[in-house]
Amino acid sequence: MRVPAFFLICSLLPGADLVKEGNQWWSRVGVIADDKMEGRNTGSEGYMRAARYVAAEMERAGLRPAGTTGYFQPIKFTVSQIDETNSSLAVVKGDQVTPIALGPDAALNVRAGLAQKFEAEAVFCGYCLVIPEYNIDDLAGLDVRGKVVVYIGGGPSGVPSELRAHYSSGNERNKAFAKAGVVGIVTIANPKSMDIPWERSTLSRLNATMAVADSAGDAQPKIVFGARMNPASADKILAASGHTFGEILALADSGKDLPHFPLNIKFRATETLKLSEVESPNVIGMLPGTDPKLKDEYVVFSAHLDHLGIGGAIKGDTIYNGAMDDGSGIASILQIAQMIKDQKIRLKRSLLFVAVCGEEKGELGSKFYAVNPTVPSSSIVADLNLDMYLPLFPLKVLEVQGVNESTLGDDIRAAAKKVGVGVQSDKEPDRNLFIRSDQYSFVQEGVPALAFKFGYDSGTPEEKIAKDWLRDRYHAPSDDVNQPVDKEGAALFNRILLDTGMHVANAPDRPHWLPASFFKRFVKNGS
Numbered sequence: 189m190r191v192p193a194f195f196l197i198c199s200l201l202p203g204a205d206l207v208k209e210g211n212q213w214w215s216r217v218g219v220i221a222d223d224k225m226e227g228r229n230t231g232s233e234g235y236m237r238a239a240r241y242v243a244a245e246m247e248r249a250g251l252r253p254a255g256t257t258g259y260f261q262p263i264k265f266t267v268s269q270i271d272e273t274n275s276s277l278a279v280v281k282g283d284q285v286t287p288i289a290l291g292p293d294a295a296l297n298v299r300a301g302l303a304q305k306f307e308a309e310a311v312f313c314g315y316c317l318v319i320p321e322y323n324i325d326d327l328a329g330l331d332v333r334g335k336v337v338v339y340i341g342g343g344p345s346g347v348p349s350e351l352r353a354h355y356s357s358g359n360e361r362n363k364a365f366a367k368a369g370v371v372g373i374v375t376i377a378n379p380k381s382m383d384i385p386w387e388r389s390t391l392s393r394l395n396a397t398m399a400v401a402d403s404a405g406d407a408q409p410k411i412v413f414g415a416r417m418n419p420a421s422a423d424k425i426l427a428a429s430g431h432t433f434g435e436i437l438a439l440a441d442s443g444k445d446l447p448h449f450p451l452n453i454k455f456r457a458t459e460t461l462k463l464s465e466v467e468s469p470n471v472i473g474m475l476p477g478t479d480p481k482l483k484d485e486y487v488v489f490s491a492h493l494d495h496l497g498i499g500g501a502i503k504g505d506t507i508y509n510g511a512m513d514d515g516s517g518i519a520s521i522l523q524i525a526q527m528i529k530d531q532k533i534r535l536k537r538s539l540l541f542v543a544v545c546g547e548e549k550g551e552l553g554s555k556f557y558a559v560n561p562t563v564p565s566s567s568i569v570a571d572l573n574l575d576m577y578l579p580l581f582p583l584k585v586l587e588v589q590g591v592n593e594s595t596l597g598d599d600i601r602a603a604a605k606k607v608g609v610g611v612q613s614d615k616e617p618d619r620n621l622f623i624r625s626d627q628y629s630f631v632q633e634g635v636p637a638l639a640f641k642f643g644y645d646s647g648t649p650e651e652k653i654a655k656d657w658l659r660d661r662y663h664a665p666s667d668d669v670n671q672p673v674d675k676e677g678a679a680l681f682n683r684i685l686l687d688t689g690m691h692v693a694n695a696p697d698r699p700h701w702l703p704a705s706f707f708k709r710f711v712k713n714g715s
């Protein structure tokens with residue numbers, strides 16, 4: 189879509205040249221997603237090269253260093269990698285042992301603190317969710333102490349998507365599991381909600397996982413075993429229960445209650461891990477505000493600089509460039525910073541541009557920043573997170589996660605409306621998008637936040653383009669600079685985000701959660 193020039197002049201986008209800005213943005217993506225950056229795995233030399241580029245671009249845009257060492261905020265991580273030849277998984281019923289093939293059938297969870305040898309009984313508990321607000325407790329009345337819980341992804345249809353996403357997060361589940369005495373977890377995705385086919389996603393089981401090195405205190409030592417099953421192999425673990433995966437899927441897909449039952453099997457696992465340590469930085473730049481009081485408050489633009497690095501070959505390519513994920517978001521925040529400088533835009537509040545590491549390892553860099561910010565934590569008033577917003581077609585409607593949770597929803601609606609772009613809320617709650625990106629780290633510290641995708645209506649060609657992209661390019665080496673992209677759409681998106689950020693930075697009051705929002709419980713005293 190090309191926005192008519194008069195429209196832009198009438199709007200708050202003076203001097204916009206979407207063709208030029210789209211090209212500038214895409215050339216930044218080209219640098220970040222270059223093969224030389226080697227996929228920007230957290231802790232790698234390729235990531236450091238990309239981090240130095242981001243710091244240099246922040247400096248060029250007139251941002252002040254706002255890390256702990258210049259623009260950098262280094263973080264130490266422990267790294268765990270599976271030694272799969274010395275690992276195994278099986279289902280045991282009496283003296284009958286059925287091997288579960290690592291790769292084709294299942295992937296073992298990998299993190300420090302897991303048992304080397306494990307054996308325990310298993311119980312199927314539906315979605316295995318505990319959502320007090322909706323009187324949902326899938327663990328109630330089940331004997332799961334010392335056992336493995338097996339569950340299917342998704343959740344009951346009556347629960348709002350952001351709330352469901354929150355209670356589906358590893359953190360919330362682990363709290364409930366620890367309380368119930370669960371020692372192991374096996375998840376089965378609903379094929380309907382799988383972004384990536386199993387054959388491709390299973391390659392990632394060999395990737396290293398990470399944890400912040402000094403965070404041992406909040407690990408979950410009680411959960412000592414975990415695996416995810418290929419849905420196509422799920423009947424291997426259900427067979428002894430008299431149930432089939434097809435029967436459970438049919439119930440889930442028609443919104444009916446799921447049964448809970450013992451699986452009459454034990455999981456037996458041997459897991460050998462290789463452990464090491466790395467250091468990798470977040471990159472942070474700051475634009476000071478001009479208002480004597482409000483300049484001590486900060487609006488954050490965040491995106492993740494890391495991606496998957498070098499991994500299993502797909503069509504002969506081993507470099508996971510991460511052009512959309514999330515070269516696109518990093519390029520956007522740099523572009524927004526540069527536009528503010530070029531147009532001499534003055535803002536009352538200060539802006540923070542935060543490029544985080546460790547997102548692909550579980551939002552670790554953003555979590556570290558949100559908990560250890562380089563400005564007083566109560567002074568962060570909002571987070572606008574740009575992660576893989578997928579400008580694959582013209583921008584007509586923006587899907588915004590968190591749009592109905594805080595006053596930021598009105599801010600993004602107003603900015604989009606100026607250029608004739610609609611706003612829709614999350615339409616695929618089963619994909620848990622609200623917790624699957626870095627905004628959630630800020631949400632958990634009480635900060636109102638939004639995340640974005642190019643939206644579409646179901647049944648449209650745009651839906652097909654977006655779904656095909658996930659199937660073929662998401663977390664694949666083909667998410668590189670040789671893919672179709674709507675550069676003008678991305679430029680328009682950048683303008684909408686700039687306008688939203690300006691509005692939030694200049695408003696008399698800081699954003700706040702709406703009274704009915706579940707997430708307002710995370711607000712700390714004094715903010």
Ligand SMILES: [Zn+2]
Binds near residue numbers: 513548663
């Ligand atoms: Zn990703």
